[in-house]
Amino acid sequence: MRGAAVRTVGAPILLGIVALALWQLAVVALDVKPFVVPSPLAIGTAFGSTPDTILRAALLTGANALVGLLVGTVVGILFAVLAALSRVIDEITAPIVAGLAVVPIVALAPVFYTMFGANAQTARQLIAALAVFIPVFVNTLRGLRQVRPVHRDLMRAYAASPWQATRTVTLPGALPYLFTGFRIASSLAVISALVAEYFGGPIDGIGRAITTAVASSNYALAWAYVLGSILLGLVFYCATLALEILATRHRRRA
Amino acid sequence: MTEVPTTGPVPIGVPAVEVRGVDKTFSSKNGTVTALEGIDLAVAPGEFVSLIGPSGCGKSTLLRLIADLEAPSTGSVTVFGKTARQARIDQEYGIAFQQAGLLPWRTVRANIELPLELHGASRAERTARATELLELVGLSDFGGSYPDQLSGGMQQRVAIARALAERPRLLLMDEPFGALDEMTRERMQTELVRICGETGAAVVFVTHSIPEAVFLSNRVVVMSPRPGRIREVLAVDLGRAADRRDDLREDEHFFANVSAVRELLHGDQGARPAVRGVENR
Numbered sequence: 384m385r386g387a388a389v390r391t392v393g394a395p396i397l398l399g400i401v402a403l404a405l406w407q408l409a410v411v412a413l414d415v416k417p418f419v420v421p422s423p424l425a426i427g428t429a430f431g432s433t434p435d436t437i438l439r440a441a442l443l444t445g446a447n448a449l450v451g452l453l454v455g456t457v458v459g460i461l462f463a464v465l466a467a468l469s470r471v472i473d474e475i476t477a478p479i480v481a482g483l484a485v486v487p488i489v490a491l492a493p494v495f496y497t498m499f500g501a502n503a504q505t506a507r508q509l510i511a512a513l514a515v516f517i518p519v520f521v522n523t524l525r526g527l528r529q530v531r532p533v534h535r536d537l538m539r540a541y542a543a544s545p546w547q548a549t550r551t552v553t554l555p556g557a558l559p560y561l562f563t564g565f566r567i568a569s570s571l572a573v574i575s576a577l578v579a580e581y582f583g584g585p586i587d588g589i590g591r592a593i594t595t596a597v598a599s600s601n602y603a604l605a606w607a608y609v610l611g612s613i614l615l616g617l618v619f620y621c622a623t624l625a626l627e628i629l630a631t632r633h634r635r636r637a
Numbered sequence: 638m639t640e641v642p643t644t645g646p647v648p649i650g651v652p653a654v655e656v657r658g659v660d661k662t663f664s665s666k667n668g669t670v671t672a673l674e675g676i677d678l679a680v681a682p683g684e685f686v687s688l689i690g691p692s693g694c695g696k697s698t699l700l701r702l703i704a705d706l707e708a709p710s711t712g713s714v715t716v717f718g719k720t721a722r723q724a725r726i727d728q729e730y731g732i733a734f735q736q737a738g739l740l741p742w743r744t745v746r747a748n749i750e751l752p753l754e755l756h757g758a759s760r761a762e763r764t765a766r767a768t769e770l771l772e773l774v775g776l777s778d779f780g781g782s783y784p785d786q787l788s789g790g791m792q793q794r795v796a797i798a799r800a801l802a803e804r805p806r807l808l809l810m811d812e813p814f815g816a817l818d819e820m821t822r823e824r825m826q827t828e829l830v831r832i833c834g835e836t837g838a839a840v841v842f843v844t845h846s847i848p849e850a851v852f853l854s855n856r857v858v859v860m861s862p863r864p865g866r867i868r869e870v871l872a873v874d875l876g877r878a879a880d881r882r883d884d885l886r887e888d889e890h891f892f893a894n895v896s897a898v899r900e901l902l903h904g905d906q907g908a909r910p911a912v913r914g915v916e917n918r
């Protein structure tokens with residue numbers, strides 16, 4: 384057991400170290416210019432020299448992503464429950480969701496900045512929320528429709544009320560689907576909130592920091608911010624993945 | 638131990654199940670299917686009756702009519718003198734299907750407590766009853782396990798415990814052992830015989846295994862397909878069902894009854910070795 388765990392964790396770490404070493408070697412040996420790609424040591428140094436500014440930028444983008452994630456998730460669940468309960472709402476939402484799914488949502492950023500003012504974070508949060516809504520809605524609705532016939536029969540045999548059946552069978556059965564949607568949505572939230580910063584709005588956030596650093600030819604710093612955004616995405620992903628694993632324990636059918 | 642108040646006393650002579658002149662047709666895009674035609678059947682309180690016949694002869698449909706999971710197209714179904722619908726609302730029966738149908742996010746104990754919980758039994762009552770039932774089906778050590786941690790046979794025992802939770806006077810079972818291996822299946826049959834002896838419930842039991850039907854039943858209802866009809870009802874002369882033990886499977890009376898059911902099943906098909914979908918093992 385221990386040996387296997389050490390190997391599953393150790394192998395990728397070792398691979399990462401080897402890759403970084405090769406990268407460093409290539410940059411130095413081939414004299415690659417920083418605007419092409421800086422060496423990992425240079426990026427590390429830039430990251431280490433201003434960890435607090437990077438953290439602050441990441442927290443701001445992260446906060447926007449989190450607001451969008453929560454709002455989009457709540458609205459997504461709400462509409463999924465309504466669509467599962469009512470055929471009419473289902474028929475109305477289906478084309479809207481299908482339409483929304485093909486819209487590249489960050490393309491709306493400039494429009495939203497003029498709508499909500501370029502000094503507010505609202506546009507970025509809204510874009511994240513819209514991106515989040517789709518996978519949460521689609522997955523939750525699928526989960527709600529997943530009630531097995533044998534469970535439906537059982538609830539009828541028990542003369543359970545519609546609310547009892549929803550509470551004991553439908554909602555718990557939909558939870559793993561919901562959390563899968565939530566995990567997918569969490570990455571989208573970070574990406575959308577960050578990319579939205581490229582199109583305007585307040586001069587803060589990690590996306591803005593990247594463009595600013597590139598504009599002032601500080602490539603190592605730009606990459607340090609990229610590293611920061613990767614870490615931010617990982618935090619969101621790991622947190623929601625942990626929730627998903629927790630929600631899908633004991634789910635083999637019986 | 639308090640009872641869950643569901644059932645009153647049965648007047649003498651009222652059958653547990655009475656099916657009279659029932660037809661059942663299903664309509665779909667591809668036309669209508671006559672699943673059952675002219676079904677008449679009565680099951681006495683405490684009696685064990687098996688429905689046997691090839692796949693598609695309407696066994697499950699008949700059971701679902703009794704459970705009020707479907708409504709008959711014509712004819713009537715009564716359970717302890719009530720309409721099937723009223724009997725379902727009054728929780729007169731417990732039911733178990735071929736799939737255990739446990740809720741995977743609940744522990745074994747919580748699964749057994751499910752019907753009690755839905756019908757408002759107190760926590761103390763639920764705990765006491767679940768403990769009793771876990772013991773009855775030999776799973777006392779597994780109350781805290783989740784269904785995915787149990788074997789198929791154990792899951793099916795949980796499903797049976799759940800069906801018995803409210804002490805129903807009628808048990809409806811649709812091939813509950815159909816997915817189990819032969820050895821587990823025989824052990825479950827012996828256990829079911831014991832449980833029925835202890836609870837005194839009437840049972841309607843769907844199966845497509847002839848020995849299973851004979852071992853368990855007071856009467857075997859042999860059905861034929863297209864349209865689903867009752868071909869014959871055979872009384873099994875092997876003594877009280879509750880007194881049957883494993884060694885009965887070696888008994889010549891047992892074999893005689895198995896042969897009798899087999900002949901009825903194959904009926905007009907004469908010397909053909911087996912009806913499709915019916916097991917002869």
Ligand SMILES: Nc1ncnc2c1ncn2[C@@H]1O[C@H](COP(=O)(O)OP(=O)(O)O)[C@@H](O)[C@H]1O
Pocket residue numbers: 663664665670671672690691692693694695696697698699865
């Ligand atoms: N819900 C349904 N809709 C349409 N046809 C059905 C339905 N349920 C059963 N049938 C048909 O009724 C017949 C009897 O089915 P069933 O009772 O399941 O048979 P058995 O349990 O004996 O195998 C079959 O032809 C089946 O296709």
Ligand SMILES: [Mg+2]
Pocket residue numbers: 696697698
């Ligand atoms: Mg069937």
